[in-house]
Amino acid sequence: MAEATHHTDSFAQIANAITPANTLGIITHRRPDGDAIGSSIALAEALKEIGKTVHLVNEDEVPDTLRFLTGTESFHAAREIETPIPVDLIVVLDAAGHDRVGDGTWAAFRNHGPVINIDHHVSNNHYGDLNHVDTASPATGQIVFDLITASGWSLTSAGRDALFAAISTDTGSFRFPSTGAATYRIAADLVDRGLDVGHISQQLYESYPMRRLLLLRDLLQDMDIREGGRVVAVKLTLEMAESVGMRPGDTEGLIDVIRSIDSVIVAVFFEEMSDGKIRVSSRSKTPGIDVGRVCAVFGGGGHQLAAGARMKGPLEEAAERFLTEVAKRINGIN
Ligand SMILES: [Mn+2]
Known part of the structure; x- marks a missing residue:
């Protein structure tokens, strides 16, 4: 595997680029999650405090489940922007590639300066x-x-709460292996700054709409159990989504339910999209099964333990192809 030899610009270089700018765009990936939204709010708040004008634009809406965060009201959907907004620079957060953001969002700006890419995806x-x-x-x-x-x-207090939401959701509530001492120190710092852990956690994890659970009930009804329970998949059809009135963000974290089964090594979530493509999210519990590589077979990517891809439909065929690829690797570790 070729190691990236990319140069990483320092925080000082980034701050130096931001300092002369008056007006900035802050953007992130489409179908924004807690990390995307939370990081954007915190940076926007910090930059507004030093006198910048900040525009938050996304290809998709802020998920209902994150709307409790102060600052989410500042996001604009790209399709609502008729005249490109002139900005001095654009900061892109949590987006692994230029294409992860969406064409509409790039087109929402007339950028006169640099693009600053801040991210953690391999x-x-x-x-x-x-x-x-x-x-x-x-x-x-x-x-x-x-x-x-x-x-x-x-x-700011909004930035503090937003960063906690970002870090908590991307670490599975501070459980994933990438959660380091620095992560806990930051969380402690946020609590020192007055963060109400109980309140935010309740908003994040105990305030789901009923339809999300109805969707989960439907998904588990047809759970696909393979390789002696080591591989488990669920498949979300457009019909299921429509029947519960699914909204953006509703499926966030549902894969963790099947990952949580003791026998499971690989959990996969298949979702039929309105364009006929199949969105795949996969999770592995062991570096011995690298789901990033499985997804790469289908033109996707990600980490060893968490990766995604977009496949050609129909749903059942895509699932069969993907799960066959997983099974080959599962059988290889025996
Ligand atoms: Mn992230």
């Missing part, structure tokens, strides 16, 4: 003019925390 291809990619970081929120504090910018 598959990041350093598409920015400045790039800070820290693959050891479990969340972009952790990098943004370090950028804000290293630059002497302020962390």
